[in-house]
Amino acid sequence: MKAICNLLGIILLLSPVSLLSQEPVKVNTKRLEASILDLGKIGIDDKGTQRVAFSDADIQGREFVIKLMRDAGLEVSIDFAGNIIGKRAGKDNSLPTIAFGSHIDTVPNGGNYDGCVGSLAAIELINILNENKIVTNHPLEVIIFSNEEGGVMGSRAISGELPQEALSVVNSTGYSMGAGIKRLGGDPDRLSEVVRSGKNLLAFLELHIEQGGNLDQEGIDIGIVEGIVGLNWWDVTFTGFANHAGTTPMKNRKDALLAAAKFIQATNEAALSLAGKQVATVGRIAAYPGAPNVIPGQVVLSLEIRDLSTAVIQQLFNIIKEKAAVIAEESGVKIEFEALSTTGKPALTDPEIQEIIEASAKELELSYMYMPSGAGHDAQDMAIITPTAMIFIPSKAGISHSPQEFSSAADIANGANVLLSTILKLDAPK
Secondary structure: OOHHHHHHHHHHOOOOOOOOOOOOOOOHHOOOOOHHHHOOOOEEEEEEOOOOOOOHHHHHHHHHHHHHHHHOOEEEEOOOOOOOEEEOOOOOOOOOOEEEEEEEOOOOOOOOOOOOOHHHHHHHHHHHHHOOOOOOOOOOEEEEEEEOOOOHHHHHHHHHOOOOHHHHHHHHOOOEEEHHOOOOOOOOOOHHHOOOOOOEEEEEEEEEEOOOHHHHHHOOOOEEEEEEEEEEEEEEEEEEOOOOOOOOOOOOOOOHHHHHHHHHHHHHHHHHOOOOOOOEEOOOOEEEOOOEEEOOOOOEEEEEEEEEEHHHHHHHHHHHHHHHHHHHHHHHHEEEEEEEOOOOOOOOHHHHHHHHHHHHHHHHHOOOOEEEEEEOOOOOOOOOOOOOOEEEEEOOOHHOOOOOOOOOOOOOOOHHHHHHHHHHHHHHOO
């Protein structure tokens, strides 16, 4: 017996990984960072990254990730909404699929980490599983969603929440969603075939930069997302009367831009009047005819409201509409609201997967905090059809949608390792 125990001790000492304290499988940090930086070279100019959905740069970026996915052994296809789908078989393909991923399109003058971290980390996870000869019980699916920044198009299509009228929405490339889908290799006439019921999905997970400063300011490694805020967008049109700026007395004017300015101030006051974390923003404004010597006769501006509660969004909108009615009456300017098809419903993430993410962070000796997501994500729509969770990593100084957007290689690897651990825990036989 003593000889057997001694022999076992020698085997354990010689083993590259102790059987008694097995180290978790981890991603290749350098390779993951290199792939993110290589993708970041596509569409870059002196103002930032211009990989807007449907652009030539977007198509080049998609070709780049498709090659990475195929090199990783994934079975790659493009669905009718333009989503890139990479499949990896499991031991039992009758089991529901574990899906994970993000997007690679950017806002104009964007950065290299929003969406890209989750997308490239998903591909890196497949490489690591291959290199460690790990075959999961469940099939796996990497999803690179199309046109996230222009209205979470691809994920809304999968969840059945992309309405027909959305296909006419045009982004800064000049392509409508419908034309853009064709440009990406999809078919807008067959979007109904993209919709999933969720019966064949076990879960969806998305790794993402926080796009806020909480983790960075607090020095926390991992954010466990409790829910994703809903958002509603409107175009608000102010119709006054264009007239000569030099000959029209101040008291006789119907100045659409002045009414719009009062509306912007009223919107800010309305958002601050309610307890909670709701936000309201006017981020775009255009005045017509746009001449220095002409009183603006028309103004069109954007209104966006976000909160974790649909009821709060509606409550705040009602307050803003009431304030707008007063402004219209006092200024003689007509104010009209047009709801846009970019609405994202609030989505709470799955509590059980949250706990698994927490356990994974603890095992990896990473600090964590629970938090909401103030930004919309593809996970928001995936939560409609399957249990969904999100993992945040720090974004330096909370900067996002900017060329200054940055997350360190160590933080990216931490998030990818938590994602990998969470997937393997979800995959384990129950």
